[in-house]
Amino acid sequence: MLNAIAASNLVKTFGATRALDHFDLAVEAGEVHGFLGPNGAGKSTTIRILLGLLRCDDGDVSLFGGDPWRDAVALHRRLAYVPDDVRLWENLSGGEVIDLLGRLRGGLDARRRAELIERYQLDPTKKCGIYSKGNRQKVALVAAFASDVELYIMDEPTGGLDPLMVSVFRDCVREARAAGRTVLLSSHVFADVEALCDRISIIRDGRNVESGALSDLRHLARTAITVETERPLTGLESLPGVRIIALDRQRAELQVQPDELDRVLRHLTGFGVRALTSAPPSLEEMFMRHYDTSGEASANAARAPQDEAVAG
Numbered sequence: 545m546l547n548a549i550a551a552s553n554l555v556k557t558f559g560a561t562r563a564l565d566h567f568d569l570a571v572e573a574g575e576v577h578g579f580l581g582p583n584g585a586g587k588s589t590t591i592r593i594l595l596g597l598l599r600c601d602d603g604d605v606s607l608f609g610g611d612p613w614r615d616a617v618a619l620h621r622r623l624a625y626v627p628d629d630v631r632l633w634e635n636l637s638g639g640e641v642i643d644l645l646g647r648l649r650g651g652l653d654a655r656r657r658a659e660l661i662e663r664y665q666l667d668p669t670k671k672c673g674i675y676s677k678g679n680r681q682k683v684a685l686v687a688a689f690a691s692d693v694e695l696y697i698m699d700e701p702t703g704g705l706d707p708l709m710v711s712v713f714r715d716c717v718r719e720a721r722a723a724g725r726t727v728l729l730s731s732h733v734f735a736d737v738e739a740l741c742d743r744i745s746i747i748r749d750g751r752n753v754e755s756g757a758l759s760d761l762r763h764l765a766r767t768a769i770t771v772e773t774e775r776p777l778t779g780l781e782s783l784p785g786v787r788i789i790a791l792d793r794q795r796a797e798l799q800v801q802p803d804e805l806d807r808v809l810r811h812l813t814g815f816g817v818r819a820l821t822s823a824p825p826s827l828e829e830m831f832m833r834h835y836d837t838s839g840e841a842s843a844n845a846a847r848a849p850q851d852e853a854v855a856g
Contacts, residue, residue, distance in 0.1 A: 546608075548573040548695055548726040549594060554603035556589050556750075563589040564600070565750035571728055573608075573694075576721050578741035579730040586750040587730050591699055594728075595625060607695065621650050624688035628700030630680040632672035638683045639668030645687040657690040663712050678704035689716045696720060696727045702736060714740055766799035768823045769808070774816030783808055794818075 549571035556564040564586050571577040581587050592598040593605060596616035610619050632641050646652030661668055664682040681704045688696055702710050717727055717740050731737050746754040776793040780786060785804030789797040800808050
């Protein structure tokens with residue numbers, strides 16, 4: 545399948561700081577691709593290079609086969625960008641900004657524009673100078689999703705949105721994918737990425753450390769198991785690949801490496817299983833696998849709410 549975004553061995557330095565260190569990224573046309581990493585990992589630098597706002601020092605990058613630096617004008621008519629902190633012209637109304645951004649991309653679908661304004665509960669007659677952060681974000685999202693573009697590049701697009709509006713945003717992303725559009729979604733909100741993305745890439749220190757479908761990356765973290773048995777549990781501490789989170793005679797909470805699940809389940813059945821629940825490793829756990837060396841963060845992540853944003 546054609547890659548909408550292809551980056552290979554990208555290098556970008558700022559003085560003594562190497563923001564990108566032979567970074568690779570492949571985003572297939574028609575997919576929603578999650579882009580994960582804490583602040584300073586290189587996400588924003590990558591996005592600026594994709595938008596033609598920065599030029600890489602080395603490596604190759606293309607959008608739909610075009611060069612983001614040389615072909616910026618043509619490519620920008622085929623994409624929509626939503627940043628994490630939307631800045632608007634304060635003396636223009638929200639509707640005027642939506643129309644202006646739409647004209648820069650070759651025009652808007654008027655019916656789609658009206659529908660999105662209603663769904664996002666945006667008053668387009670108000671001046672942008674009095675908009676809250678959430679309303680500024682809505683203006684950018686309406687302008688993006690009402691445009692006839694092939695690629696959406698979104699950098700923390702749900703900042704400032706309440707849960708209802710986040711749900712609307714997710715629906716819009718799903719509709720874009722159903723229409724064959726491509727979305728690169730950079731986010732700290734694991735729930736958004738886990739709910740929407742076909743594949744993800746994790747960036748650390750300017751390098752792509754993991755890429756693939758969520759189901760293919762389950763090996764990065766342990767499966768959570770809660771079990772209740774007829775007889776007191778023993779011998780768990782001697783099983784390889786098992787972390788005991790809690791143990792109270794006939795009840796245990798465990799984290800188990802995927803390749804040891806069969807052995808652990810056979811051990812548990814020897815005590816007469818009354819109830820057992822199993823949850824695959826979450827996206828948050830897989831992310832923390834790369835950003836915590838103590839092993840404790842993964843255990844904490846398993847108990848954390850899935851919509852909690854990563855600090856950093």
